[in-house]
Amino acid sequence: MRRPLLVTQFLERARRNYGDQEAVVATTGERFTYNExxxxxxxxxxxxxxxxIEKGDAVAVLDPNTHYHLEAAYGSMQLGAIHAPLNYRLLPDDLEYILNDCDAKAVIADYELAEKIEAVRDDIPTDIFITNDATETDGEWEDFDEVIDGVGPDYDEPEMDEDDVITINYTSGTTGDPKGVMxxxxxxxxHAYLTSIHQEISDDDVYLWTLPMFHVNGWGHIYSITGMGAKHVCTRGVDAETIFEAIQSEDVSYLCAAPTVLNMLLDYxxxxxxxxxxxxxxxVATAGSAPPEAxxxxxxxxxxWYLKHVYGATETGPLITTSDSRRFFDDDSEDRFAxxxxxxLGFLGTDVRVVDEDGNDVPRDGQTIGEIVVRGNQVMDRYLGKPEATEEAFNDRVEGYYHMGDLATVDENGMMRIQDRKKDIIISGGENISSxxxxxxxxxxxxxxxxAVIPAPSDEWGxxxxxxVVPESGDPDDPAxxxxxxxxFTRENLASYKMVRRVEFVEELPTTAxxxxxxxxxxxxxxEDEDAMVGQG
Structure with a gap:
């Protein structure tokens, strides 16, 4: 029997089976059951x-990890509208590009972030502006709670197919303008099914939202935590004190933390x-750069805590591999760190390979370097409006596989270890930055x-x-x-997380002929003093 796979089924299951159970601990102090x-x-x-708003329209959400984000996401997707979460660290100009690129018909924004939309309001195709506190927002914005209090719950659900595009997640623009991942x-x-399995999510989990919901729909946790009937603990930001307090007060059992967040917790x-x-x-799940052994x-x-290291990209769900392979280590053994x-290893149903320039699998010797390629049901459909980029991404070395752009080795157990990057991408604190x-x-x-800008090792950010920099003066000792x-200068012209943090003045850069x-x-x-040229501390 074939039943279409629809993301709306996650909330449907939670309401049907866990309706009276607590679903969300809101940042406002409110608590909501799954029925609510x-x-x-x-x-x-x-x-x-x-x-x-109709099926196929893009509804953008600019919000930290609040209950409003969850409600806006499901409220949009139940109409067959496309959920387009926005990185709240971006500048107004970046958001303007994205909102025009996806032709957003509505924006739902947190009151602290609405000014970024207000700055480009006249230059985007949007007519509907909703915020969670209109009294704290400049410009003409409807208030979220007033909007939903003014209507009933009965809407006309359209016919939906599992192959319909339902989300657009934007890359960080590491090779030019951000690309919309459809x-x-x-x-x-x-992907949510796979996450539920490999991250061992169950209905008695209490999940703390430290990972931004805009990051590929919070790695799919807006679906998996909901569908399993577990509890969401929302946050407006991440700091060590509130994380430890929430773990105590809400009895948190599961969270995600980039290496930089782990370092922040260790320092505290x-x-x-x-x-x-x-x-x-x-x-705790961590991704991006592997954390150091310490x-x-x-x-x-x-x-x-028990740590799970996972890997992927916006285009791949994102998760495609996990180092949580307990047949290869004992929980109390020193071998587990390696x-x-x-x-x-690849997730269930996920074909992950490391191939050479001819598309052949590299030997399992832990030495030979190739590019990671993947095919699986969680991989994106295509890039929005970029057929050439889509074609290249899926057919560079091996036809029909998404090419990750990361270079890796494979050991005798089939485990991949990233060694370098094919593209000039810097991953700092879990954020992609274009050199x-x-x-x-x-x-x-x-x-x-x-x-020339490159990634440099950082204990804090990976x-x-x-x-x-070659100075205009030509003298690195007197660069003016x-x-x-x-x-x-970079902080003034780019989103704050993208700014250059170290500068070395040189007489010349090394070049080819x-x-x-x-x-x-x-x-x-x-x-030269690190184990590998990837942020591993």
Missing amino acids: LADRADRVSKALQERG RTHRSETL YDSHDVETTGDSDVR TIRTVEDEFG VKKTQG IELEDTLFEHPEVSDV ETPKAF VTEDELTA TGKVQKYELREQEW
């Missing part, structure tokens, strides 16, 4: 429908007398003659942008500009 969460989502659907009901649903733990668990055992050791041996620092974008910005400074001035900058030499120089 579903009713509010239904009213969002009705309100949007009354305002003209994902279907089917790809979202199957070292200087404060805190309890690291409530009554439940805690497991971090894993403290998290597991001192915090008493395994948990790898990107690991090209940083270089272009620095080139605008009158005292910069030439520049890796951080470093610029090698300071490191702090160039850092401030044709004048192309050899960034590999700079990376080798920066990472």
Whole structure:
């Protein structure tokens, strides 16, 4: 029997089986059952429908991890409208590009973030503006609670197919403008199933929202936590004190934390007398750069948490591999660190390979480097309006596989370990940063003659942008500009997380015979004391 896979079925199951159970602990102090969460989502659907939103329309959500985000997401998707979560760290110009690219018909924004939309309001195709506190927002915005209080829960549900696009998640623009990753009901649903299995999600889990919901729909947890009938604990931001407090007060059992968040927790733990668990055992998922062994050791041996290292990309769901392979280590063995620092093995139903330039699998020797490619049901449908980029992404070395752009080795157990990057991407604190974008910005400074930006190792962020600058003066000892001035210049012209954090003035950059900058030499120089040229601390 074939039943279409629709993301709306996650909330339907929760309402049917866990209607009277607590679903959400809101940042406002309110608590909602699954019946109440579903009713509010239904009213969002009705309100949007009354305002003209139809199947296929994009509804953008600019919101931290609040209950409003969950309600807006399900309220949109129940209409067959496309949920388009926005990175709240972006600048107004970035948001303007995205909202025009996806032709957003509505924006639902947090009151603290609405000013970013207000700044470009006249330059986007949007007519519907809703915020969670209109009294705190400049401009003409409807109030979220007033909007849903003014309608009933009965909306007209359209016919939907599992191959319909239901979300657009934007990349970080590491190779030019951000690309809209188009994902279907089917790809979202199957990724959520896989996440539920590999992250061992159950109905008695209490999930703390430290991972931004805009990050590929919070790695699919808006679906998996909901569908399993577990509890969402929402947040307006992430800091160590509130994380430890929530773990205690709400008996949190599961959270996600980029290596930079883990470092933040470790620093707080070292200087404060805190309890690291409530009554439940805690497991934590980390992604992006592998945390250093010392971090894993403290998290597991001192915090008493169980760490899972996972890997993927916006285009792939994102999750495609896990290092949580317990047949290859004992929980109390030193061997576990070597395994948990790898990107690991492919998820169920996911064909992950490391191939050479001819598309052949590299040997399992832990030495030979190739590119990671993947095919699976969780991989994106296509890029919005970019057929050439889509074609290249799926057919560069191997036809029909998405090419990750990460270079890795494979050991005798089939576990992958990233060694370097095919593209000039910097992953700092879980955020992708384009070295090209940083270089272009620095080139605008009158005292910069030439520049190359690479990832440099960082204990705090895994890796951080470093610029090698040839000054206009030609003299690195007298560059006529300071490191702090160039850092401030990038901060003024880019989103804050993208700014360059280290600068080294040089007489010249290493180049090939044709004048192309050899960034590999700079990376080798920066990472010579590290295990690999990827942010592993």
